[in-house]
Amino acid sequence: METASTITSSPTSSGPRNPAVVRATTVGAAAAIVVNVSLWAIGGAADASFVVDPAIGEPDLEVGVVKVLLTTLLPFAAGAALLALAARRSRRWVTMLATVGGVVAVASAAGPLAGGHDTATGVLLATMHVTTGAAFVVAATKVTVVHRQRAVHE
Template identity: 45%
Template sequence: MTSSLHSQSPAGASDPASGGRRGLPWWLAIAGAAAAAVVVNLLIFSIGNAADASFVVPQPNAKPQTVGAGGVIFSSSVPLAVGAGIAVLLARWWPVMLRVAQAVGGVLALLSALAPLSSDADGATRIALASMHVVVGVAFVAALEAYRRRRIAR
């Protein structure tokens, strides 16, 4: 009697359909991605401060907006968590929504990076803020991919 490795793999084994990597439950994928985005963006914020970035963004017809560490934490985690949460909920009925949300979220993050790049802020501020937008987009796509791999493994 012979048995295949794939038919009797232990609970901790990788799934061949997901490229050898296991996925994560939705809550862990989203929380982990949000935490990673916050850490990386705070690092970018620190580097920007060291490079004398003002983190003051002039607003048309309004008072200039100053970006602080609290704003970086909030803006790095909340939109990512809300968007990924909505995508996960919609994927319960339409599994293709995970891929659609990954594409839309990635494109929106890149497009949103144009806003700080086109602002009248100093160069270091523009580069730091645009980089933070890209980090959130990458974390969003990664979170949904980790959850998608878990769904495939079932």
């Protein structure tokens, strides 16, 4: 008697990247960058100084468009990597990560509000923090929905 072996991938296998995670985080990061750069441009037109005194580092730090791009993209990329790991575990992990990401974004908005040299700068930079967090939460939600659809079809 012969037994045919079947190989199946488990959620924790080191298979190819989850296309749902890549797609959702790419779209989310792009949307956050467009909104944040637009906010930066609007602030510049409204004479916001975009100068902050961060809690760490040099005082009177000027936030230019490159810094806006990097500080939007780098945290989003870190979140995307964690999201890829969470998506391999379960929907619950994805939901927890989305919640933590949203809380971190809202909490981090306090920094620019406290350190901005003018009100417009503080409000615009805080809005950028929240925008990036909201885009991440939406991206994670899309991964959760795709994961549920796969589970139903399998």
